[in-house]
Amino acid sequence: MSTPADRQSRRRFLKIAAISAAAAPIAAALLPRTSFAEDLPHLDGSVPAAQALKYTEDASSASGNPKHQEGASCSSCNFFQGKAGDAYGPCQLFPGHSVHAKGWCESYAKKA
Numbered sequence: 001m002s003t004p005a006d007r008q009s010r011r012r013f014l015k016i017a018a019i020s021a022a023a024a025p026i027a028a029a030l031l032p033r034t035s036f037a038e039d040l041p042h043l044d045g046s047v048p049a050a051q052a053l054k055y056t057e058d059a060s061s062a063s064g065n066p067k068h069q070e071g072a073s074c075s076s077c078n079f080f081q082g083k084a085g086d087a088y089g090p091c092q093l094f095p096g097h098s099v100h101a102k103g104w105c106e107s108y109a110k111k112a
């Protein structure tokens with residue numbers, strides 16, 4: 001059997017939990033996106049998916065790849081989420097990593 005103090009404590013806990021749950025998405029939206037991108041480790045050949053898609057930080061080194069088109073790089077790719085001028089930015093295909101703006105991989109898709 002719960003005492004009035006227990007019920008009050010539980011009510012307080014539920015109120016704080018509800019406020020926290022409501023505030024979390026707002027706080028995440030207010031944080032600058034670049035701070036996340038800067039914190040992400042740079043994608044490299046140690047990631048199997050990057051190896052499989054022949055990711056390189058230097059698109060000019062992919063010129064021997066038949067899938068590479070002249071001038072194609074991450075900064076002009078539809079999956080690149082960095083801002084113009086960013087050296088690195090997140091890529092939708094490699095969550096948890098950032099890719100070099102001058103990089104490239106075989107999944108390149110030109111921005112529309």
Ligand code: SF4
Nearest residue numbers: 074077080091105108
């Ligand atoms: S999908 Fe696009 S942005 Fe991502 S690594 Fe490949 S070329 Fe770069």
